Each structure stands twice: as structure tokens, then as C-alpha cells.
Ligand SMILES: Nc1ncnc2c1ncn2[C@@H]1O[C@H](COP(=O)(O)OP(=O)(O)OP(=O)(O)O)[C@@H](O)[C@H]1O
């Protein structure tokens with residue numbers, strides 16, 4: 001009994017180590033390419049700074065701590081947007097899933113709006129909410145609402161009717177049914193909707209900060225570009241990528257741990 | 263119409279089915295299916311009734327009607343004197359034909375959940391769950407997920423969940439369908455012993471002639487769709503039944519009789535495909 005379990009575990013670990021290796025190799029070769037392009041092939045530092053210069057700038061940014069206000073603002077906007085879209089997405093998604101008629105009416109409607117590049121309405125958001133954090137929160141909430149609500153609907157309607165029937169035949173009340181059958185059954189799909197929502201919220205917030213904003217990480221990057229501080233701009237880009245990757249892996253890990261008990 | 267013997271002692275009737283017919287879909291539409299036709303039957307308290315018949319003849323449909331999951335087109339069912347119009351979790355436990363264990367819970371969690379749904383006090387959950395697992399020989403697999411068990415083990419786990427609910431009536435739709443003939447018979451022996459102790463009323467669907475004869479007090483043989491009860495065969499052998507019953511002349515006589523009854527009906531449902539007709 002224990003031997004085959006061990007075997008599959010180690011095979012699993014082996015595979016994980018291998019994929020980590022490939023991922024690291026990918027990042028390393030990108031860095032190498034960057035180094036070669038700037039130091040050997042003579043690419044203009046106005047287009048692409050040398051990685052060592054960008055690295056120095058990055059150290060300076062981290063040492064000085066000047067990134068804190070922008071980082072906190074962007075993360076705050078992200079938290080606000082995600083809190084709104086999660087609450088509305090889960091609640092509305094659940095209510096729509098209650099009736100096949102609602103699903104038939106609203107699911108295509110929501111999926112249709114999801115396909116619209118909502119970022120185009122950024123000027124409207126700025127008009128309504130100003131250049132500050134509110135417009136970023138509103139836009140991020142709008143954009144991330146759709147994957148969350150759509151996956152919530154898909155999650156709840158994917159729960160096999162047999163489980164519902166079985167639970168009812170054993171006397172499950174509606175709330176007990178929700179807690180012990182519908183939610184656990186829908187959870188994997190809902191979680192992946194939340195992860196997608198989180199990602200697009202982050203993208204749209206940083207994106208809109210680069211277009212119309214007075215502060216935030218996205219705004220900082222554009223500012224540096226305009227003042228031609230290219231090395232520092234790249235340092236910030238690397239910084240943002242690191243933050244985004246960290247957040248994403250945190251969310252993915254959360255998702256994996258919650259849907260592990262299959 | 264009714265093939266069931268009329269019962270004289272009304273108090274002894276536990277499940278009463280009166281002229282139950284059921285059709286799926288809209289009359290006249292191509293998908294309209296008459297699944298069950300005018301079935302009347304009384305099942306005594308403590309009795310074990312086997313339903314046997316061709317595939318698609320309406321056996322699951324009848325169990326669903328009794329279990330309060332399906333409203334019949336016409337006719338009524340009543341259990342313990344109460345007319346059925348929805349699930350009756352305190353009277354009936356239902357083991358479904360398809361596996362209905364929740365895949366996101368372990369086996370023991372599945373069993374505890376059933377008791378939670380039914381309203382059993384929390385303090386009793388653990389003990390009763392362990393007991394039920396023991397009864398089906400799955401104690402070691404309490405913490406496994408359904409996907410980690412074999413098909414037959416999952417069926418036994420589903421049976422354990424139903425038994426833990428401790429209802430007077432148990433409906434079982436091919437509970438041992440995924441088990442091999444030998445395990446099925448051994449489990450059948452245990453079930454027979456268990457039943458004679460607890461006095462439960464059991465209605466179960468099976469495709470195994472041997473299982474029907476070995477377990478049942480009476481066997482209701484269905485016609486091809488739309489299903490009606492063609493004949494009810496009494497077995498008249500006290501529980502608990504010993505394995506030796508299986509090799510007796512009586513057993514084989516009944517089994518052959520069932521075979522003859524079913525053979526004609528199954529001929530009506532399946533067309534001859536290259537040599538795969540037998541099946542039992
Ligand atoms: N939900 C449904 N919608 C439409 N038709 C159905 C439905 N359930 C069953 N039927 C039809 O009713 C008939 C009887 O189905 P049922 O499940 O009761 O058969 P069964 O006797 O249990 O067969 P099996 O032995 O194969 O399980 C089938 O022919 C099927 O086509």
C-alpha cells in the first residue's frame with residue numbers, strides 16, 4: 001500500500017522540480033539575452049538599459065524605500081477593487097445560478113459584456129471618479145467582476161444534480177445543502193474565477209495608472225519613461241513583475257490548497 | 263392488473279404502491295417514454311423485495327417514486343402509512359444506482375454528513391459511522407476519498423452511509439452492481455444476517471438472478487418497458503440465509519424459473535447483436 005504511494009509522490013516531486021528548472025532556465029535566458037543585447041550587440045541604452053544599470057537602480061529603489069507610497073496605493077486599489085468584484089460576483093453569480101431561466105437570460109449577457117475591452121471606458125471612469133484611486137478601483141472592480149460572476153454561475157450549475165438529490169433524500173435543509181454540497185461542489189471553478197479576477201484586476205489597475213493617474217506604480221513607470229530615466233524605469237518594471245508574480249503565486253497556491261481534496 | 267397478492271393484514275404493510283404509472287416527456291413528442299405502467303404492490307414490514315427486469319423497464323423509476331424523488335404521473339405511494347410527496351429522510355434511506363458519494367469528502371465524512379443531514383445528534387456520528395464502515399468491511403478506508411476506492415468499494419461505502427441513517431426502510435438500486443459475484447454473495451450473506459437482526463424493510467433492484475433468490479423474500483419480475491409487474495415469486499426461506507442455500511435444489515429451481523420469466527422480456531428489449539445476448 002505504502003510503496004506505490006511513495007513512488008507516485010516522488011515522481012510528482014521529480015516532475016515539479018523539472019518544471020521549476022525549465023521555468024528558471026527561461027528567466028535566466030531572458031536575462032542573458034538582455035545582457036547580450038545591451039553589452040555585446042550594442043543596443044541603445046535609451047531603448048534598453050544595461051541590466052547591471054537597471055539592477056543598481058533597483059537596489060537604490062529598494063534601499064531608499066521610495067516605492068512604498070506607490071506600492072501601497074496600487075495594492076490598496078487592488079484590494080478595494082477585488083473586494084467589490086468578489087462580493088458582487090459571488091452574490092450575483094449564486095443568485096443567477098438558482099434558476100435555469102436566469103442562467104439562460106444572464107449568462108450570455110454577462111459573457112457578452114466580458115468580451116468588451118472595458119478599459120476603453122477608462123476616460124468615462126476618470127470623468128466620474130476623478131484621477132485618483134477611486135477610478136482605478138471602479139475600473140478594476142468592473143473588469144474583474146465578469147470572470148468571477150461567470151465562473152460562479154458555471155461552478156454552481158456544474159454540481160451534479162445527483163448529489164443534490166442524494167442530500168435532499170437524506171433530509172438536507174437548503175442552508176445545509178448550500179454549505180455541504182453546492183459550495184464544495186462549485187468551489188474549484190469558483191476559485192479559478194477568483195484567480196482570473198485577481199489577475200485582471202491587477203492588470204487593469206496598473207494599466208490605467210499608466211494612462212490616467214497622479215500616482216501608483218503604473219504612473220511612476222510612465223513618469224520615468226517621460227523623463228528618459230530608462231534604467232530606473234526598467235528597475236520599476238522588474239519590481240512590479242516581481243510583486244505581480246508573488247501575488248499570483250500566493251493566489252494560485254491558495255487555490256490549489258483549497259481544491260486539493262478532490 | 264395487479265400481480266401482487268392482496269394482503270389481509272393491513273398493519274403489516276410498510277410500503278404501499280397503488281396504480282403507479284409514470285411517463286417522461288410530453289405525450290405525443292418523440293421523447294415521450296412510458297416508463298412504468300399501473301403498478302400496484304404491497305411490501306410487508308421487515309420484508310426484502312427484489313425488483314428484477316429488463317434494462318430500462320422502470321425499476322429505478324419505481325424506487326424514485328417510493329423515495330419521494332419523483333412524482334408519478336398517476337397513482338400514489340405511501341410509506342409507514344404516510345403518503346409520499348417528497349423525501350422522507352427519517353423513514354427511507356436510498357442507495358442510488360449511480361455513485362452518489364460526495365467526491366470532495368472522505369468516506370467517513372460522507373457518512374457523517376448523511377447523519378448531519380438527517381439530524382442525528384453530533385455525539386452519535388463518529389460511533390455510528392465507524393460501525394457502518396465495519397459492517398461493509400471498509401474500516402481501513404475511512405479517510406480515503408471516493409475517487410481512491412474501487413467501484414465496488416464505493417458501492418459498499420454508499421451502502422454504509424445508508425445503513426448509518428438507521429431508517430426502517432432502505433431502497434437500494436443495484437447496490438452490488440459493481441461487485442464480483444463472489445463478493446456480492448458474501449456481502450449478501452452479511453446483509454441477510456443484518457436484516458434478520460434489524461427487521462428493516464428493503465426494496466432492492468438487481469440484475470443478478472442469484473442475488474435476487476439469495477436475498478429476497480419475494481421477487482417482483484418486471485415486463486419490458488413500459489414496466490409492469492409480471493409476476494411475484496415468493497422465496498420462503500428464513501433469514502439469515504447460509505451459503506449452503508445457494509447450492510440447494512430449491513435455489514436453483516427458483517433461479518431457473520426467474521430465468522425463464524425474464525428471458526422472454528429481455529428478448530423484447532434487446533435485438534440480437536453478435537453473441538452478446540446472454541449477460542447472465
Ligand atoms: N429523467 C428521465 N427523463 C426521461 N426519460 C427517463 C428519465 N429517467 C428514465 N427515463 C426513461 O424511463 C425508462 C425507465 O428508466 P429506469 O431508470 O427506471 O429504468 P431501469 O429499469 O432502472 O433500468 P436499468 O436496469 O437499466 O437501470 C427508460 O427507458 C428511460 O428512457
Ligand SMILES: [Mg+2]
Nearest residue numbers: 321322359435
Ligand atoms: Mg435503474
